[in-house]
Amino acid sequence: MTVAGQKAKPSVWSRPAYRLLLGSEAVTLSGSAVSAVALPALAVLELRASTGEVTVLAFLGSLPNAVALWAGALSDRHPKKPQLIASDLAAAGALATVPAAALAGVLTITQLCAVAMVLGAAKVVHDATSISLLPAIVEPDQLQDANARLGAASSVADSAGTNLGAALVGAVGPARSVLADAVSFLLSAVLLWRMHVPETATCRDVSRQGLLRDIADGVRYVARQPTIRTVIAALATLSFGLAIMNTYWAYFLLDRLGTSPAAFGVIMGVGGTGGVAGALLAPRISARIGIGPAIIIGFAVSPLTQVPLLIAGPGLRWQITLTAALAVQLFWATVSGTSQRSLRQGVCDPAFQGRMQSASTTLTAGARPLAAATAGALVLALDVRATLAVGALLQVVPVALLLSSPIRTLRAIPPRVPVPHAREGTPP
Template sequence: MTTAARAPRTTARASRPFRYLLGSEAASLSGSAVSTIALPTLAVLELHASTTQVAVLAFLGQLPSTIALWAGAVSDRHAQRPQLIASDLAAAAALVTIPAAALTGVLTIGHLYAVTIVLGTAKTVHDAAAISLLPALVESHQLQNANSRLGAASSVADSAGSNAGAALVGAFGPARSVLADAASFIISALLLWRIRIPERAAGRPTEQRGLARDIIDGVRYVLGQPTIRTVIAALSALSFGLAVMNTYWAYYLLTALGTSPTALGVIMGVGGAGSLAGALLAPRLAARIGLGATIITGFAVSPLAQVPLLLAAPGPGWQITLATALAVQLFWATASGTSQRSLRQALCDPRFQGRMQAASTTVTAGARPLAAATAGILVLLLDVRTTLTVGAVLQIVPVALLLASPVRTLRSMPLPPATVDVPPAREGGTRARP
């Protein structure tokens, strides 16, 4: 595969619009990390949710990923900035209802279900629009640097948000703590409002076409790209295994291992530090050991990092071990994620960026509701620990997929592709134009 020539030394941070996007992502992600602590604590410790209700909550959180293809088609067709702002404001409005309901004594697990669906829908729309917008904010040679900075911001936000979430839950209770997340979405929307880019970069359609046809063309494009297709398949397999575990991860720590909400936040915060290091070092790792090796190592470390959880017992010693394992896992996961995301963006025709990401979200995040349902069934037939073991074993599958793919021999970032036409979804239609 042909590789790119040496890139100019300018970084993505030189772009003011990118700095606003970076700040927006950092704000919303830090708030969401607070909710990652507050919502499970609220469900398990205050609403006394059963294992079935915990599985339903996880299932509903991933269900909105089923509209990813629609969101991707819309993001390629219309200006992305209004979509990002609207999704942030919708998420903020939904979160505010939680402390309001708790204050009046009417908060139920059903209310959490509804808020979870709104948050998942907003995230799906946001992610599709953001990945479409990014290539319009930076030069092509800055994509890996931009994704590295976004990954670093995400890691800092997760770490800071998790620790803040633990402190807020302890000081104010889980219901009122989600107000911090609502505020973060409002800040994010304000930063996005300040982005100014030429209208030509907004992804307007060149002809009147139905969204269904746009979606079909996007899926056909992705299926015709071997490397993109293989990476997305591996992501989907990894996502399924992780989602089986994540359905009961917090529940297992809070109950079977006796971890306090504060300790849970600390464990996640340490993991966030590992993720930050992985994001910052991703370009150096890819340059030293190769882009393909960085991607595959990130997938391979994931099942190995689950072993301490399966062996853990209550006590601070095991909590330190779990925090360390999570940090190692997230270091490589973020380095790998930053690299594979940049690879997919570099290989993808600009007209299909949103739909490419939507296809990835559909099969990746779309596997999670099925995984949550599978976890719910497994825990009824077996137990929580055995269900976690099944999830860990499933994470071996994507490693095999990548080792048998062209990713294994990829040393550096490939050149952007030439723009090509994709056959229309229906005979007699007008071909897509560059």
């Protein structure tokens, strides 16, 4: 209800740039969800990848995250729209080589590793740019709603893409199914090309200082911002545990539990509906219990929902159980993810948005190659199920970290507080 004579504030949906960004994110996630089913099926079932080859594939796919700091610095220096379009075109080109090589009968694990590296690099650039662009196209008090809508659309797209991937793998095979992902990146590039963003509001003038100095300034800024620093540390430890599990998650279901590609796709697709519900309810949950508790609950639920996987066996009953556990995990992961992303964006200085996000990517996703290598060493010393258990136990650590921080008492996004000696051009 508004006061007489006073216009209602436009919703985030009324902003064309936001709608195009949301469409771009949804279409690429939908396509990538197809590949999330097709590529593991292609590697494990058709190319007969060993556990060592699965480890190398996961390691190389995560390796580009180690240079995310450069992507963040470039994002803060230069217009973001061209960077987004270039990353989409690079991903589309790499994916198109998979069905082409399969058709020629020359597809190998080595090529899949190269494609995974290109996709990883494109994602690093895309994430640093798109997440840091959002605060420039919506108002500060719209961040939670904007992130929630993005999360809901992404979850729907991910779920639809996973089910489409399962259908495509069954109908045309995993190699041809990858074409759907390539097309999604091309469509995303078209949507981004149509987006009009005042780039003066999203990038600063390139200063005389070098890129390494920009990176150092960004790292110091994050280190001196307690809220951002704590959330990123929690994300990094959670990510490491999840990455150990994800190295063999698909392999465990497809090979050890005998899950078919179609059933694997259904587990991921139906489980993904939890993410849709979480995104839709995230603002309401955060408003009711506070943004801090919403973040912490999401972190706490993750290790608990891994328990069914650790004791699962073959058969429909366990497939239903794993689907339900995944749905609960993704519900709270999305609530927590939407809340912590809005919190970081809300308290971060606009000039450091790209570098803040790239610092998060470096510590969370950048640790995944090490996690994949750790998983490979663990599986040699133990077995696949025990390796999954180690990954689940590590997810308890970030919960303790958050509970011991002031984040547990946060009820709303606090006002942005300038951090001394972290401004552009200011000597440390």
